[in-house]
Each structure stands twice: as C-alpha cells, then as structure tokens.
Amino acid sequence: MIGLQHYLIVSAILFAIGMAGLILRRNILVIFMSIELLLNATNLSFIAFSRFRGDMGGQVASFFVIAVAAAEAAVGLAIVIAIFRNRGTVKINELDLMKN
Amino acid sequence: MYPLYLIPLMPLIGAVINGMIALAFARKSSKAPEALVSFLAVLFPLASFAFVLAAVWPFLFQDVSAPRIETLFQWMASGNFKLDFALRMDRLSAIMAMVVTGVGSLIHIYSTGYMRGDKGFARYFSYLNLFLFAMILLILGNNLLVLFIGWEGVGLCSYLLIGFWFEDPAKASAGKKAFIVNRIGDFGFLFALFIISSILLKNSDAASSGIFNFATLEEHKALLAPMATVICLLLFLGACGKSAQIPLYVWLPDAMAGPTPVSALIHAATMVTAGVYMVARLSFLYDLAPFAREVVASVGAITAFFAATIGLAQRDIKKVLAYSTVSQLGFMFLGVGIGANVAGIFHLMTHAFFKACLFLGSGSVIHALHGEQDIFKMGGLRKHLPVTFWTFLICTIAIAGIPPFAGFFSKDEILWQAFSRGYTLQWALAFATAGITAFYMFRLVSLTFFGKSRVDHHTLEHLHKPSFTMDFPLIILALLAMTAGFLGVPEALGGHNILHHWLNLEGGVVSEHAESENFERLLAGASVGWAVLCTSISLFLFTKKWNAVGRFVEKVKGAYTLIYHKYYVDEIYDALIVRPVNWFSRVILWKGVDAGVIDGIGVNGSAKATEFLGRLFGLLQNGMANSYALYFVMGMVLIVWWIVH
Amino acid sequence: MESILFYIFGGLTVATALGVVFFRNPISSAASLVLSFFGIAALYAMLNAHFLAVIQVLVYAGAIMVLFIFVIMLLNLQADELHEKPFPKIYLLLTGLVLLAFLFAFAQLFQSAQWIFPPISESFGSIKAVGRLLFTEYLVPFEYSSILLLVAVIAGVVLAKKEL
C-alpha cells in the first residue's frame, strides 16, 4: 500500500540528487537543471501533503513554485547567455573575476 | 435640509477645478482663461454661503438652539480610541460660518478685480478656495481633530498665499516665517491634545463616545480639571501662533507680503480669529483654569497695547493695518479670556467687517498707485478714489470706536466686561489702546487721503481706477461695519443685546456691580470721549500741523526709532532663539551627533564590523562556487537533523 | 496496481534524475530531465492532481526545457567546454557523506510512519476546484506571480540583448 511517506522519500531522493548536481557539476546549465530538480522535489512533497491532508492549498503552492521556476529559468538562461557571450565559458569554476 | 458637508465641499470643488486649470496652464505660455476662473472661484464660495444660510436659518428664525451634528464617516478606530469625521452646526459655528463665507465671498469678488492679469491667477484662486474649505472645516468640526485639520489647512494656505509671489525671496521667506512660527503654536496645540487623550482614554464611556468631541469634553471636564491649566495654556500657545499674540505675533506683519485680499481675508477677517474661536469654543475648559483665563486676558491686553504703539510709527500702509489687526485680536482675546465670549465673538465679527474693508481699501489704494505702499508717498487721494475713501473712512471710524458704528459697541462691550469682572489692569491697558488705535488709524487716513498729494505726477496721471468688482465689496463691508453694531447694543444704552441672548455663551465668573447700569453708561461715555479726543488730535496734527509732528519726533528720537523698528523684537528673537538653535543644530547635532555618533560609530562602525566578519568568512570563499553549495547543503542537513531529533 | 505504477514512475523519475546529474552532455541531461518531469507528472496524476500534472508537462517539459535545449543549442558548446575538471577526492567524499546524512535524517523521519491517504472527493485536484481556490483565496499571490513573470520577461530581454 502506497502512503504519503513513499512519495516523501521519492521527493527526498530527488532533492538529494539535485543537490548532488548542484555540488558536483561545473556546467552552469546543468546546475540550473539541478535547481529545477530541487524545485520539483519540493513540489512533489507539496502535492503529496495536499493529497494527504485533502487540502488543495498545496497544489496551489506548487503552482506558484512552477511559475517562479519559469521566471527563474528565463532570467537565469539569459544570464548564462550573457556570461557566455562576455567570458566565452559556462564553467562555473572559470568565472572567478572576484578572486584576487 | 441640505447636508452640512456641502458647505466645505463647495470651495473644495472650486479649489480642485482651479488647481486643475492652473496645472493645465502651468507649462503653457498662454494664460488661464481669467473669466472662467473668476466665475468658478466666485461661484463656489457663494454657493457655500448660500448653504450656510440654509443651515443657519433654523437657528436664526426658528429659535432652534440644539447643535446639529452630522457624522460623515468613522475616521479612525484603534483600540478604544475612535473618532468620527463629524461636522457640528450650532450658534457659535453659525455666526463664524456666516462671517467666513460671507466676507470670504466678498473678498473673492474683490480679488477677481485685484489679481487681474497676474500670471498665477488660477493658482491664486485655487489656494483661496482651499483656504475657505479649510477654514470652514475648522469652524464646523465637531471634534478637536477635525478642527485641527482645518487649523493646519489654513496654516498651509496662509503659507502658500503669503509666499504667493515666491520669485521674490523676501516674500517666500515671509511665508516660511509664518509657517515656522505657527509650528511652534501647533506644537502646543498637539501637546494639549495628547494630554487630553491620555486622560480621557482611561475613562471607558468617554472613549466610547469619542474623546475629542466637544460634547464629550464638556461632559467629562471634571476628569480634566487637574490638568486644565496646562491644557488651556498649551491650547492658548496654539492660539497665539495662529492669532498672532505675544510672543508669536511676529509673523503677521511680515505676512503682508502676500496679495492684499489675502491679508484681508486670512490675516484680518478669518484665519487669525481661529484662536479666538477656539478659546470661545473651549470656554468650559478655561472655566476650570482661572489662571489660564488670567494669562489669556493679560496677554491679549498687552498685545493690544504693544501692537498699537508699534502701529503709531509705521510707514507702510499695510503694516499699520497689520499691527492694528494684532492689537484688535488682543482685544478679542481679552474678551474671550475674561470669559466674555459673546463680546469677543461680537468684536471678532465687527472686526472682520471693518478690518477686511480697510485692507481691501488699502489694496485699492496700492493697486491705484502701482504698488506704492508708503503712506508718506500718498496723500490727497480723497478726490481720486472717492469710493475707497468713504468706505475707508467709515471703517476707520468704526475701528476707532466712535458710535454708532460697529466698532464702538463691540469694543466697549469688551472693555465694560473687563472692568466689571475686575480685570482692572487689563481694562486700563485696553482703554489706552482704544485711544491709540483711534490716533494711528486717523493718522493713516489723513496721511493717505487728506492733505495735499505727495504722489509723483506720473503715477497720478495713470491712476488705476478700481473696477466695480473692487468697489462693490468695499461698499457692502462698509455698510456692514456701520450697521453690524446694532446686533449688540447693551441694555445700558437702551438696546437689548440681541447677540448676547442669542449666542448665550458666557464663561468665567460674572460679577455684576450694583450700580452697573449707570456705571456702564459712564464708561461708555468715557471711552467715546477718549476716542473722539484722540481722533481729533491726530486729524489736527496730521492734516494741519504736519511740521509739529516732525519736531515732536525729533525730540523723542530714541523712542520713535525704537517703535519704528518694532521694539527690535525680530532682532531679539533672532539673537535669543534663531542663532542659538542654528548653532546648536550645526555644532552639536550635525558635527557632534550626526557626524560623530551616527556616522562614526553607527555607520562606519557597523561597516568595520561587517568588514571584519567578511574577512573572517572570506576564508571559506575559495572561488570554487560548488563548495558554496556544499556549505549551504551542510547547513540544511543540520537543520533537518535538528528537526528530526 | 497502484503500487506497481508508483514504483514504475518513481523509479523512472529517480533514474532519469540521476541521469541529469551524471551525463556529461548537457543535452543528454536535459532530455533525461524531461523524462524525469514526465515521471513526476505521472506521480502528480496518481495523487489526484490532474491539473498540476498537465501544467507540469505544459510548463516544464513544454516550455522551460525547450528553453534549456534552445540555449544549449544556441551556445553549441564544444568538447573542451563539456569537459569538467574533476574534484578532489576529499570533496567528493564529504559530499557523499552530507547527502547520505540528509537521506538518513529523512529516513529516520519516516521509518515508523504509516500514513495512508484518506479518501477524497471526486473533484479534488480538478481544474475547476484548483482554479476556484486560485482566484479566490490565493488571488493576491496569483497577481504577484503574474507581475513576477512580467518582470522576468523584461529582465530576460534586457539581459540577452547584444550590447548590455
């Protein structure tokens, strides 16, 4: 029988994977995707809880999260393009202008 | 039965519309359509006047005495403090409202002629309408806060209008001066409000009925009794600021920088009387504080005398009128101070009529002489400006207190009340003042209109004949100045003091002398004689024995210069208050507190601390962005652990 | 039946998510991310969040990921860009430990729990219901999100312009 905890564990695993991507990748695009993963993990737990509590507020919340994710992707990718145009790289470890 | 809010609404609409027009034409080179603007500007005050009459009708002719209160909306409600935005129409408000809207309308009409061709035409009228709105609010407000809105509103408008020709720095600074001096008074007023609220909010049923409502205050004045003196004095401080009493009168003479109709409306007829109105309105509070009454009366009397003496030596026609206004206000305060509210209000009304008329007359003169204000450069205008002359003369007689014109009755009422209530000292001062008033007023008249002309021919040839719109209000006001007195003929003189009975608003302790009847007649006679004496002296001197005056002045050079420089009050204030404050704020506040404490310790200190911490944590910043993510995740894991266990 | 579906889709989601992180090539990561989103959408559907499921596909798979792939293609990274300098061992170890700790903490949270879903009404998660909620109770945040999106659009345009 599938219960809330299963979904929560899936979302936890997704979250962990997203963080792994955040920590272990140097390519900005992939890091972005990892962030999307994080957002989706949270969404999943939101919706699981909304199902569990029979309250659709959670779905609304994840709706907003999706909206935010869309905005974030638009701006972030624009930034990536700008960075690539100016510095010719998307590797995060090569963006070290502030390092003295 | 029209709702009351129409009365203030009308001028507000006018102000908004004219303001729109002014804005619309502000950038353009073309000027606003004067005909339209003047039409609107006059229409709305008249409409407001009409509504006032409609509202006052029952009080006048149907013998209604219960105040009529209309609540527009609940203004604020926080905790047990709640306040309605309510208007109140009772007999006191009625008489004030009639004076304000009536004289106001007349002065609007006058202004349409006086301001013709000014490039701020629409702006001027929007301000003027706005002033009327605020003044009506002040009068009709049912509680102290609504009154305070009006109080501040008229302050603002007077600031705007004094500095109307703001290109001239002197005039702009005069506006600022008026504003700042008023701030001091308003501080007192506000403080009084705080005290009242702090006392009354403790009492539940007072709070439930809105603590600032006049009715509530009167009902619960027992609670206020212990603090009454303080409250009253603070309120009176506000009144001093608004109504130009010692020590805060200094702004009024400078306020003459504004257009003359403004001086007439705001600085003679209506705004400056707000303080008097307020004291009369809160008479029941002052009854609790005899000392405050004492102070008010004395201040009024002293101011009256003081300003009158200054008025003796001024050369600027408007300045003379300004000081006479101050001294007349002193009279009013004497009246309300001793608790003879009716007398005070009565004098307020008559003064509104004749002083407005005088100012407008002076305005006509100045207008005619292309802005010349020095009375030593005038003279002999009798022939050229007949209407102005006659109206001016009538009002001068009125102010000099010569029967049967209005001034006599009102002033004499005050004097008599002062005497009969045993304020002998104040009475003596006021009595002297009455004479001086007559003296300098007739000096003014004779220097302006009699004698031979000292105006240069060029100006005399192209004299601006005042248009009908300028003459008409003069005539009306002069008529009022003649007749208004009969509202308050005391019984002693065979009248039966209608106003007194109608208004029925006595405060203080009334101690009638036994032989009062005859004694009152005696006093009246005395003051008449005194007034006539001074009048004739001054007429004689300033028309016939011109050089004698000169010689006399030479003799008392010192005193003359002292008076001529207004007792150096401005300089004294400058030395005692302005300079120290400047020094304090520059050296202590700026150099010390701001630069030293706030910048030094606060800003730079926190910056330094931040920098230190930054250097500390900077060690973590190894430029490998992923590791930052790692730190973040570590923190999060810790949080999760904490939640779990 | 339900549990089978759950394991299928959960497994798909997790596997493809792993793919996102461990594929060298951004395009591969993106593609597997799309699949992962489909898995999540399916999970939503199993949780009676039909509307959210469709929105997930529409917005994430249909818009955001298209944007990603578009950008990846636009940048058209070469091999040297794709190669990433490996991390020091200690760093990797630390990461592994942290993540394991994280998962372990969660496992602790759920080890004893048996939360069974209660029965819910037919209309739960339907567009009508969610939309009603969205436009009544959560109207203000909804408007804010619209403003946020507008800002994002403008920001994107400004940032991606040739000369900043």
Next chain:
Amino acid sequence: MILILAKILVPFLIIFNIIPVLIWLERKGSAYIQDRRGPNRASLFGVIRLGGMIHSLADVIKLLMKEDIMPARVNKFFYVLAPFTAMTVACMTFAVIPFAAPMVWEGVNFSFQAADLNAGILYILAISSLGVFGIMLAGWSSNNKYTLLGGLRSSAQMISYEIVMSLAIISVLMMGGSLELSKVVEDQSVNLLHWNFVRQPVACLLFTVAMFAETNRLPFDLPEGESEIVAGYHLEYSSMKFALFFMAEYANMIIASAVISSLFFGGWQIPFASTDFLRAHAGEVLKILLVVLAIGHLCAGLGLVKRGRKNIKAKKWGDRGDYEALILGMGALGGAFLLAGISAYIWPLIFTAKASLIITAVLQVGCFLTKVLFFCWVFIWVRWTLPRFRYDQLMKLGWKYMMPVSIINIFATGAVMLVK
C-alpha cells in the same frame, strides 16, 4: 481491455490511412495550382492509376527499400530517437479528439474518444508543445550546422506561437466554460450560428495561423527552408527515419485540422441534424443516402464508360492505361446496381435502436473526417499559395501583432460575457 486497445489503435489507423491520401492531395493540388498535370504515371498492372494515387503507394515502398544512412559523428542515440519522438508525439494528441457523440451501448457508456480527460485542451497544448523536441533533437544530433539552424528556428518559432495558440483557445474556453473537448463540441450545437468560428472569429483565425506555425507548414516552414538551410532539421535523415519526419508533419496537419474542426467547427456535429434526430430517423437517412450514392455511382460510371468508349473510338491502344476509364466505369456501374439492390432490400425494414445508434455514429464520424480532410486541404492550399516569411517577420507577427490581438480578444470576450 480490447475496447481500450481499439480506442488506442483506431486513431493511428485513421492517421496512417489518411496520410497517403494527403500526400496525393498535396501533389495533385500543387499541380493544379501550378497548372500542371501532377503525378499520373505509376499504375497497378499498367492499368489502374487512380489519378496518381498509386504514387503514394510507390513512395511507401521506395522509402522502405532505401538504404538507411547513419552519418558519422552524429549523436547516435538522439539521432535515432528524434524521428520516433516526432511521430509519437504527433499521434498522441489524437487521444482526446472526440469522433462522434457518446452513446449508451447495452447500458454501458461508450465515448468515441480514447481518453476524455477533464483537462483535454490543456493536454492538447501540452503535447503539441512537446512536438518541438523531435525536431530540436534531430537538428542538434545530426551535428550539422544547417540542421542545427533548423532546430533552433523551429524551437523559437514553436515557443512563440504556442503563446498565441493558448491565448486564442482561452477566449473559446471562456464561452464554453469547460476544458473537456467533448463538452466544447457539445456546446456548439447543430446550429451553425453556435459554432465557435461564428462566435469567436478572431480566435478562430489566430488559432488557425498559430496551428500553421506549430506544424511548420508554409508560410511558417522556416525549420526546413529549402532555399535557405537546405532541408533544415531532417537534412541528414534518409529512408524510413526521414519518412517518419515526413509522416509526422502530415500527422501534425491532421491533428491540427482535427483540433480546429472540433474547437471551432463543431467537431462531429452534423449541421442541422442533431444526434437525437439522427437516432430517431436513422433508417430513413441511411436509405436516402444509399439511393443518393447509387445515383452518384451511376452517373460516374456512365461518364467513365463514355470516356472509355471515346478512347476506343479514337483507336488509342498505345497505352494500356487507356482502359482505366472503361474498367473503373464498369466497376462503378456495378457498384451502383449493388447499392440500388441493397436499398431496395432494406427499404421495408425497420431499424432497431442499436442499429440506429451505430448508423448515427458512423454518420458523425464521417462528418468529422470530412471536416478534417477539408482543413487538411486548406493547409495544402495555403502552402502552395503563400510565400515563406522572413524570420524577423515571423517573430514580429507572432509577438507584436497576434499576441496583442489575442489578448484584446480575450478582454473583449470577457466584456461581452459580463454584459450578457
């Protein structure tokens, strides 16, 4: 189970059967638009040509037989994946298209719709937004700058035009008040004035144009601008993989037509003949139809035979194809007599409820498919009529003109509904 499988399969079958027809239609149509004869050579046994329809068959065989080239230095996985993605996604949309009015068969509800989602239209949007993946992956994985350009173009184009598409649909939904396609179709009753293309002309126009862009058909076929980027995203593909893209395009066309006709042109609604009416008078309708068909066959047959006899008179025996007319004519006449016989046989019969149900369904499906085919023809028509947009023009049209118009349309609709 069987039922579900059938429901899943039937749409595929329909698509796969319409595609060759469309190809034929495209060729002939272009030919006549350009004042050519078009394909007319390929034939069965040298006789049957069916006006070039046989060419489609030949095409299929050719594409199947061709060598499947896998270029070097391509990303194999995605290179192979792309065409399947394209085709699959294209066909997925058909799941929510209702083909006929739902009916009750032995107490069981049966809807002519693979899945009646309560978010049907959102589903359509979602899937059509996925359509771009195939193209982009193809363009990227082929490792060729032209294909890459094609992929880029198509992705940008699709993202831009999806917005317009969705906005256009919204104004329709506001009137219908439901996202279920079946409901939307129900709402536009048999009365032509209630069809959405009357109630929402602007939305109809916008949606159609957006659909053109979504299907990458002219005037929006920038992803494969032959004259600019050789063949765009499918430049590197050959044989069946290419065929998949080719079919995907037509499948998209069919889907687009289906969606347009269900959203704006009353789906399966037969003008002026409501479902109940048809179910009540199924028999009569069928009989009349049979008679009409018989007459049609008769005329056609007679005409063809006449033509054949002309050939015979003219003594043209060079080409065996000249017998075609004669043979077809005979066939047609035979058919005519057959039909006449059937109608004569069933004339006295009274039809049971079930039979009338089936007849109704068949009629409605026929009507729907007619509409779909008509819109496919419109696609072809436009393709051979209009020139291709320049890229900036495309973007300008999408963002600067169509999107504002659609938003205004939404507001206008809202205003009207408020007034009502």
